[in-house]
Every structure is written in C-alpha cells, then in structure tokens.
Amino acid sequence: MWTPTSDLVRDLDLKRAALLPPADRPVLDARALIAELDTERAADGTDRLLFVREDGQDVRFDPARLAALVAEAWTSARLADDQAADADALAPFLRRIVGDVLDRLVALPAEARLSFAEVVALAEASLLGMGAVEVAK
Numbered sequence: 001m002w003t004p005t006s007d008l009v010r011d012l013d014l015k016r017a018a019l020l021p022p023a024d025r026p027v028l029d030a031r032a033l034i035a036e037l038d039t040e041r042a043a044d045g046t047d048r049l050l051f052v053r054e055d056g057q058d059v060r061f062d063p064a065r066l067a068a069l070v071a072e073a074w075t076s077a078r079l080a081d082d083q084a085a086d087a088d089a090l091a092p093f094l095r096r097i098v099g100d101v102l103d104r105l106v107a108l109p110a111e112a113r114l115s116f117a118e119v120v121a122l123a124e125a126s127l128l129g130m131g132a133v134e135v136a137k
Contacts, residue, residue: 010080013081014080028075030067031068033087033090033094034094037098049105050113051115053115054115061119063101066101070094075090097130101122
C-alpha cells in the first residue's frame with residue numbers, strides 16, 4: 001500500500017546512499033563497462049554525437065560521462081536496497097541505457113544539436129522505459 005510516509009522514507013534512503021563517502025561505495029569503472037559499445041555509429045560519416053554547451057560551443061558527447069552518471073545513480077539505488085552493487089550486475093544495465101541513448105542520438109537528423117540537459121533527458125526516458133524509476137530520480 002502506498003503512503004506518503006513510505007515514499008519519503010524511500011527517498012531518504014536513496015539520498016543517504018547517494019551521499020555515502022567514496023570509501024563506502026564500490027569502485028565501478030563505467031568507462032570500461034561500456035568500452036565495447038560502438039560510439040562511431042553514424043553511417044553517413046556525420047558526427048551525430050555533438051551537443052551544444054550553454055556557451056553555444058559544439059562539444060562531442062562522451063558516452064563515458066553519461067555512463068558514470070547512470071552508474072552512480074544505479075549504485076545508490078542498489079545500496080539503498082541493501083543489494084550488492086558490482087560490475088557484473090551493472091554492466092548489462094549500463095550498456096543497455098547508454099546504447100539506447102547512442103541509438104537515439106545517431107537517429108537524429110545530421111543538423112540536430114541537443115543540449116547536454118536534453119541528452120540527460122534521453123537517458124532518463126530510457127531508464128523510465130526500463131522501469132528503473134529509482135535510478136532515473
């Protein structure tokens with residue numbers, strides 16, 4: 001049964017886990033876990049992995065940066081549930097999310113330039129589509 005109190009307690013558990021000092025969190029190399037993903041996928045040779053910084057500059061999207069953000073959120077959710085947060089459990093999840101975002105970016109028209117916030121929104125949509133609501137928070 002849903003109660004506002006249970007949601008509040010859950011949110012506090014997630015925040016507590018997110019604020020654990022690095023020494024109390026597992027070390028997970030997100031870059032290594034997504035290394036086998038193809039990050040050069042635009043068939044027409046156009047670099048579709050560019051996004052626009054707030055200052056208007058085009059910057060190449062670094063999938064490892066997104067992977068690190070998702071891995072950190074995933075780890076917090078696992079720790080809040082008193083579950084193990086290890087690379088074997090994270091790797092397929094991370095590859096699926098980052099791979100989905102890469103697929104969406106490559107499918108955009110060549111002239112499209114998203115902001116980093118929009119790229120994060122794509123990741124959140126992927127997480128929600130997988131039912132990973134706690135990680136998307």
